[in-house]
Amino acid sequence: MTTTNSTEPKLREQVAACTRLLNDLGLMGYSGHVSARLPEGDRFLIQSFDQSRASVVPERLLICDLAGEKRSGPDGLRPPSEVYIHSEILAARPDINAIAHFHHDLTTTFTLVEDMPLVPIKNHSVRWADGIPVHDDPSHVSDPALGRALAASLGPHHAVQIRAHGQVITAEDIPSLLIASVHFTENAEALYRAHLLGKVRALSAAEIDAFHHDFKRDRHVPKLWHYYIDRATAKGILPTDWELE
Numbered sequence: 001m002t003t004t005n006s007t008e009p010k011l012r013e014q015v016a017a018c019t020r021l022l023n024d025l026g027l028m029g030y031s032g033h034v035s036a037r038l039p040e041g042d043r044f045l046i047q048s049f050d051q052s053r054a055s056v057v058p059e060r061l062l063i064c065d066l067a068g069e070k071r072s073g074p075d076g077l078r079p080p081s082e083v084y085i086h087s088e089i090l091a092a093r094p095d096i097n098a099i100a101h102f103h104h105d106l107t108t109t110f111t112l113v114e115d116m117p118l119v120p121i122k123n124h125s126v127r128w129a130d131g132i133p134v135h136d137d138p139s140h141v142s143d144p145a146l147g148r149a150l151a152a153s154l155g156p157h158h159a160v161q162i163r164a165h166g167q168v169i170t171a172e173d174i175p176s177l178l179i180a181s182v183h184f185t186e187n188a189e190a191l192y193r194a195h196l197l198g199k200v201r202a203l204s205a206a207e208i209d210a211f212h213h214d215f216k217r218d219r220h221v222p223k224l225w226h227y228y229i230d231r232a233t234a235k236g237i238l239p240t241d242w243e244l245e
């Protein structure tokens with residue numbers, strides 16, 4: 001299991017910030033969630049069912065276990081009904097420490113038609129070069145068995161589309177999760193527009209390999225995380241006193 005170096009207070013502020021950023025960027029609406037595995041490995045932070053995604057605060061996050069049960073958090077707050085997305089994927093994939101689930105309409109459109117798969121077309125989408133599975137069951141992931149089925153659909157990949165429903169994005173930490181979410185939806189938007197213009201040219205295997213070889217993820221993620229934090233702080237979407245970097 002990869003463990004996070006972040007402390008719980010910092011993870012709380014990162015989860016709250018990531019949720020507000022996804023909301024401000026138009027990726028996450030009134031529903032959806034961000035989770036982060038706590039350092040002990042078998043607990044995670046997540047928003048409650050009804051906390052506004054535009055104003056999540058660190059102290060109102062819940063701690064849940066890998067059965068999806070609330071273990072601590074303010075009285076009266078309950079986990080989201082789809083908490084099992086997070087509990088079951090974190091249980092199945094020790095390499096994953098952060099998960100986002102949202103319902104981005106245009107990206108979901110690729111699950112509504114036949115013979116039009118969501119494939120990597122932009123350079124930063126090579127993260128998903130090994131495939132973007134589609135989970136065929138559009139139901140809310142509202143019990144552990146449904147969560148396990150979704151985790152099976154995800155398999156070893158870094159994202160899964162839920163047909164007629166939304167997306168699940170996975171990463172090793174919260175900054176990487178935000179940037180992956182941005183690139184995943186950017187790629188879907190680019191592919192959608194490319195289909196409108198004409199015959200789509202996918203990235204070749206050689207081009208994907210070359211980009212993987214040259215790409216410096218350890219520089220790219222902090223640069224973009226800083227950019228989105230800085231931009232949101234200037235807009236008043238994030239407080240200035242959170243420890244986010």
Ligand SMILES: [Zn+2]
Nearest residue numbers: 082103165166
């Ligand atoms: Zn959902």
